[in-house]
Amino acid sequence: MEAKEVKAKLKKGFWKPEEDLILKKYVETHGEGNWTVVAKKSGLVRSAKSCRLRWKNYLRPNIKRGMMSEDERDLIIRLHKLLGNRWSLIAGRLPGRTDNEVKNYWNTHLNKRATRDQIKHLPDSNTEGKREETLETTTTIALMSTREVERLDAVTDTCWVENLTNVDYSMNMPPDYSPFFNTYDTFMPIFDNLVLFGSRADDEIIQETTILI
DNA sequence: AATGGAGGCAACCGCACAGCG
């Protein structure tokens, strides 16, 4: 069969419970990854991408579902301020939450609020220059922190982040699940400050960061 | 009870990148 025909026959749309079960059992038996093989061998008429997404966003163990807590919401806002739309990085700091979930939450709940706030405060001819300056500063911090977070992601010696925020980590996580930063990394305290003081004026943050560096 | 709009969210799409032969 032509690849085009195969693709056209693949099922799209919402997953049925029985499909979930098949995928779950297959991944549990054969392990995660190699989604092309999973799609072919599992018996599912789904694309590799679709299987991967379903597993990652829904079936994977330790997925935390339901309402975002106040602390989680807070953390998302702060991290978004620092990192921008780097959903996977932001989600990596929220145990059990997926990038898709964080992205959806931002787009439906927080983005609106942010827009509302912006309208409330801007534009103003007197603050226009200041706003541009602030945006530039935020971008600088975001770039710096993004690079550091990416680098830190490669490091295996990680630690929990209870000291960073009051996010609820009481859910059952495997002992080897450590989504956070390196204990001894030099950037950690700087990033902490960026997150913790993210709600403050950007020039304040940049000053503190400069001192810390 | 019917209906239309808005909001929420799961899933898809297109692109980028890394690894490999």
Next chain:
DNA sequence: ACGCTGTGCGGTTGCCTCCAT
């Protein structure tokens, strides 16, 4: 250097539910 494959990411779409009228 190039093409292929697998994977990840962010943006977007479209379906479902809820609620006001």
